Amino acid sequence: MGVADRLEFRLLGPVEVWRGPERLAISSRHQRSVLAALALCPGRVVSVSALVDAVWEEDSPPSARRQVIKLVSRLRGTLGDAITTRSGDYMLNAEPDQVDVGVFDSSVAGARQLSVTDPEAAARAAREALRLWRGPALSGVTPGLAAQATRLEERRLSALEDGFDWELATGGHAALVAELTILVAEHPLRERLVGQLMLALHRSGRTTEALEVYRRTHERLADDLALAPGAELQQLHVAILRNDATPTAPISPPAPAPRSATRTSVAVPRQLPCAVAGFTGRASQLKELTGLLDRNDTVVISAINGTAGVGKTALAVHWSHQVADRFSDGQLYVNLRGFDPSGQPVQPADAIRGFLDALGVPAQRIPAGLAEQAALYRSQLADRRILVVLDNARDTDQVRPLLPGSAQCLTVITSRDPLGGLIVSAGARAVPLDLMTTAEAYDLLASRLGPERLAVEPHAVSDLIELCAHLPLALTIVAARVTLAPTLSLAELAKQLRDVRDRLRALDIGDASVDLSAVFSWSYRTLSAAAARMFRLLSLHPGPVISVSAAASLVGTERDQAHAALSELTRAQLLTEHSAGRFAYHDLLRAYSAGKAREDEDEQTRHAAMHRMLDHYLHTAHAATLLLNPPNDRLSLVESQPGACVDELADDEQAWQWFTAERQVFPAAIERAADAGFDTHAWQLAWSVASFCIRAGHWTQMVTSQLVAIAAAERAGEPHGQAWSLRELGRVYIRLGRYADARASLCRALDLDERLGDLVGQARSYNTLGIVSYAQGANPEALEQGKAAYALFHAAGHRAGQADALNAIGWMQTQLGQHAEALRYCAQALELHRAVGSRHGEADTWDSLGCAHHNLGEHQRAVVCYHNALELYQKLGARHPQADTLIRLGETYQDAGDFHAAHRSWQQALPILDDLHHPDADVLRARLAERTPAP
Structure with missing residues (x-):
């Protein structure tokens, strides 16, 4: 060209x-x-x-x-x-x-x-x-x-x-003064330009004018943003006051820290939601919040309270972004869902666990009890400067465990409750948030529609502000409606709102159960039939976030059709895409959605939608737990309803990812199933997610779910379900160190199993009772319970269970010094595991055999066994068992006198433990440091 x-x-x-x-x-x-x-x-x-x-x-x-x-x-x-x-x-x-x-x-x-x-x-x-x-x-x-x-x-x-x-x-300062003066007038809060103008004036002999520029900027920042000038501008101001003829260079953009200076060992959370677009008003509250930053002698807590839709979250998030740079160690945020229509506020233990995860604390280090978790959380924050935002709190009891103990941290809480107890006991500063003033409401509309549009119809603007009761949420939705229909006049819009039936109820702001249905209906009416039906039925989901597959199950359509409807709802601002393919909406919209469902969907339709949704979770969770634990026991599931969308998971990695993404839904779904009369779904879903919850450390959540499951199975007249749920409750009590409770639950399960003649159930109960005995130091009793489990599995012809029990017996015999007997039992276990195709069991048994040979001094045979276990673990992607076996292999090499091989094995195990954030990594690292072999 x-x-x-x-x-x-x-x-x-x-x-x-x-x-x-x-x-x-x-x-x-x-x-x-x-x-x-x-x-x-x-x-x-x-x-x-x-x-x-x-x-x-x-x-x-x-x-x-x-x-x-x-x-x-x-x-x-x-x-x-x-x-x-x-x-x-x-x-x-x-x-x-x-x-x-x-x-x-x-x-x-x-x-x-x-x-x-x-x-x-x-x-x-x-x-x-x-x-x-x-x-x-x-x-x-x-x-x-x-x-x-x-x-x-x-x-x-x-x-x-x-x-x-x-x-x-x-030296071009004199020639720049005029140009910089114009630019600073156009951008009065751009501190770099302000600093350059001050420097140019000062170097030109106009120091008084330079100081005046600083004074005006200081006042503007305080009035508009309730902020002080940044550190560099303040330093330049001080230099000019000292009559420094050549103060340091003007303010420059912050340079990124070199990699070598970054803190790689401590996580720096950045959990704030997106900054609020077009935020206006609330100057006095912003100023009050900023004033709290100067109090560094005590724990600072701010409680923003007000009615639903008044903008508590918007204020907290906007201010938090303004001051985020003052909290160098990060910002923590959680929506406590205190007034969620589902009635499922976030439990303090779950919120703390989320914070500890964000702070980089390995799951294995997190204790079971709430008091211990809160203590660990406060310890993590003790020497760090972190902003903590607790959004939508239910009451004082919900937030008290989440409060840092450090004066370097600042906590901002939003709630509809005044949190009076917190003000009295913790010295919280109350920041009440009322309806917007007329000027603030006008500015909010102007920020979204432009002042020119408002100037054309000033009377209609005043009408809209009054008809929306000065409520920020209602005003924001009005602005969205105008944007969606640019040919609609503001006067016509005001007329529509004024003429809507029962307008006062529609704009009631006194209670969470009362919605802004008249305002929401403007967006709702624009929806296609498919999106409108999706919106109505979403209210049946327990929340907080719904996947495309679960939504498809609610409406009984294909995933593509469901995704199209969800995308339409997102564009209509009736839904937000929380993350890729996962959607959510806030409590007022949920209440409106539930109202539309009651109006437009009969009870039979709602019941069928709930059935399909619960089928989605149950059948997907059951398939996922079988992938995580092959060959596991299987439930006898009723075939899913037509239209229920069951996710197809290829392997244990995808199963784990699915469980992780849906974790917050499970307890609410189990309770929703029980409340709606789907008792069998309730206990079967609780069983299907139990193994994941145990591995992932969600033990407190699992206790609650299993208690619901036990009651549901009892109501359904399904004693098998009671027994299965009691066994899972016993397993989680073991993890929590509640051994007496575990034993009581397992004995109840065993009693039911015996009355039902369920040999496999009895065997499972004895196997788990053996773990309780082992944990309490009763090794002989644990061995006998393992043998009882084997006998029952054998009588039932349950070969996979026999293999598990034989390996458990062999392992207990190694703990009791009966190594030759352990070899015999483990050899039988290995043969059975191979016969039933349980590669996990086979790998575990090779590891037990290695331990027995090691204790017998047969180091070479132990090495062969451990290598066999490692080969299988590697193929299965079982990383933590790999690390355990590598550590034991290293110990065998060490006892055999091959210190270089021992060191190599431990070096192979260390990155696995580090990747898993396992506490054993530090123990192994110390061992490597102490026992470095000579070259």
């Missing part, structure tokens, strides 16, 4: 495309938006969905994809083959230097590199690059590209500031 035919794309101003000296005609705003989206990614594929977002943002019509294809076709008529298709998406065939954005970025990067040796030349290069700007970036396009325009403007300002630094460094 010759120079005359070369296309140039200009985005730094009005969007234009030139071919040589000729500007090509692109008259449509939508065409310019598509062109700009492609030109921002030259030489890269841009999806049709991304182009839809560029044109319509979140408010795209149903025909958006077709319209985008037509827009691209028209652009091709102008640009020729500059736009090509790749797998149904599009790409602009252009080099970065054909787009002024690319030329600008390249020029600025070159200037920054040049500044190291020649700041004067760098300043000239920056000025030259800035001449590419012909006005505000991406002018003449649709609002869908507003975020990209903002990012480009930030790059322009950053380049300007860099250039000013270089000019100030070469």
Whole structure:
């Protein structure tokens, strides 16, 4: 392509495309938006969905994809083959230097590199690059590209500031004063520009004016944001006050810390939700919260309280983002769901466990009891400066265990409850949040609709504010409605709200059970029939987050159809995509959804939807637990209902991932099943998730679920279910160290098993009772219980159980010094495990054989056994057993005198334990340090 035919794309101003000296005609705003989206990614594929977002943002019509294809076709008529298709998406065939954005970025990067040796030349290069700007970036396009325009403007300002630094460094201060004065007027809170103006004035002999600039900035920050100037601006101010003729350079952007300086051993959580877009008002509350930062002699707690929808969370999150940089060790956040319509507030133990996970505490180190967990949590925060945000708290009892004990931390709590007990006992500072003032409500609408739109219909704006009762949530939804229907006048919108039936009830803000149904209905009415039905039936899900498969089961459709409905709800702002493929909505929308379900879906329909959803969880969980524990006992499940969507999991890794993603749903689903009369589902689901909960350390949660399961099985008249649930309760009591409770539960299960004549159940109960005895130091009793388990498994013809029991007997014999007998039992176990195809059991038995041979002094045979176990564990991906076997293999090598081999085995085990965050890693690391063999 010759120079005359070369296309140039200009985005730094009005969007234009030139071919040589000729500007090509692109008259449509939508065409310019598509062109700009492609030109921002030259030489890269841009999806049709991304182009839809560029044109319509979140408010795209149903025909958006077709319209985008037509827009691209028209652009091709102008640009020729500059736009090509790749797998149904599009790409602009252009080099970065054909787009002024690319030329600008390249020029600025070159200037920054040049500044190291020649700041004067760098300043000239920056000025030259800035001449590419012909006005505000991406002018003449649709609002869908507003975020990209903002990012480009930030790059322009950053380049300007860099250039000013270089000019100030070469003595150009006097010539910059006028330009900087104008820019500071345009960006009064941009501290780097303010610092540059102060420095230019001071060096020009105008120190009084420099100090006045600082004073105005200080007042503006305090009034608008309830903040003080940053440390660098304050330091510059002090230097000028001292009449330093050459204070340090103006404020520069923070440089990233070098890798060597980062803290790799301590997790730094960043859990704050996304910053609140368009936040307005609440100046006095922001100022009060910021004032708490100066109190460093005591534990600081702020309790933001107010009614539903008043903006407690918005205030807490907005302020937290403003001050996040003052908490160098991170920010913790949890939604305690204290007033969730499901009636399932987050338990303090679950919240603390989430915080400890975020702080990098290995699961194995987390104690079982709430008091011990709270103590560990406070210890983790003792020497760290962390902001803790406890959102939507139920009451004082729920939050008290979550409070740090360190004066370096600050806790912000939001709740509908005044939390009076916390104010009295912990000295919490109450920050009551009332309805918005008229001025604040006006600013909120203006931030979303633009002041120009409001100025056209001032009376209608006042009506809307009053009709929404000054409630931020209602005002925000009104603004969204206006955005969704740009041709609708504000007066007509106010008329619709005024005329809606039972408006006062619709806008009642006094209780969580009362929703803003009139406001929500505006978005609801725009939904397709499929999305509306999805919205109604979502209220049956216990929450807090629902997957596509669970949602598909609720409505009885395919996953693709369900995902389309969920995406439509997300676009309508009736749902949020919490993470990829997982959706959630807040409590007011849930209440509205439940009301619509009661109105529009009969009891039989709701019952069938609940049945399908519970089938999804039960059948998927049962299949997943069999993948984690083959060959496990199996429940006799009733075939799932038509329309229930059961996830197909390929292996134990996918099973584990599924359990982890759904963990928070299980206890609520089990309780919901029991409350709705699905008692068999309740106990069978509790059993199906039990093995995962034990492995993952969710023991307190499991106790609650198994207690619900036992009662459900009793109501259903299913004693087998009672026994199975009692055994699982006994297993988890063992993990919690509650051995008396474990023994009592297992004895109840054994009694039921005996009355039912369930030999396998009796065997399982005896096997687990053996673990209780072993844990309490009663090794002979544990051995006898293992033998009783074997006899019962043998009588029942349960070969997999026989193999487990034989290996357990062999292991107990090694603990009692009966190593020769252990070899005989383990050999039988190995043969049976191979016969039933249990590779996990086979690997475990090879490990037991290795231990027995080691204790008999038969080191070479022990090494062979351990290697056999390792080979199987590696194939199975069983990482923790690998590490255990490698440690025992190292001990065998050490006793045999081969210290180098021992060291190699332990070195192989260490990274596995480190990856698992297992506490044994530190023990092994110390062993390696003490016993490093001589070269």
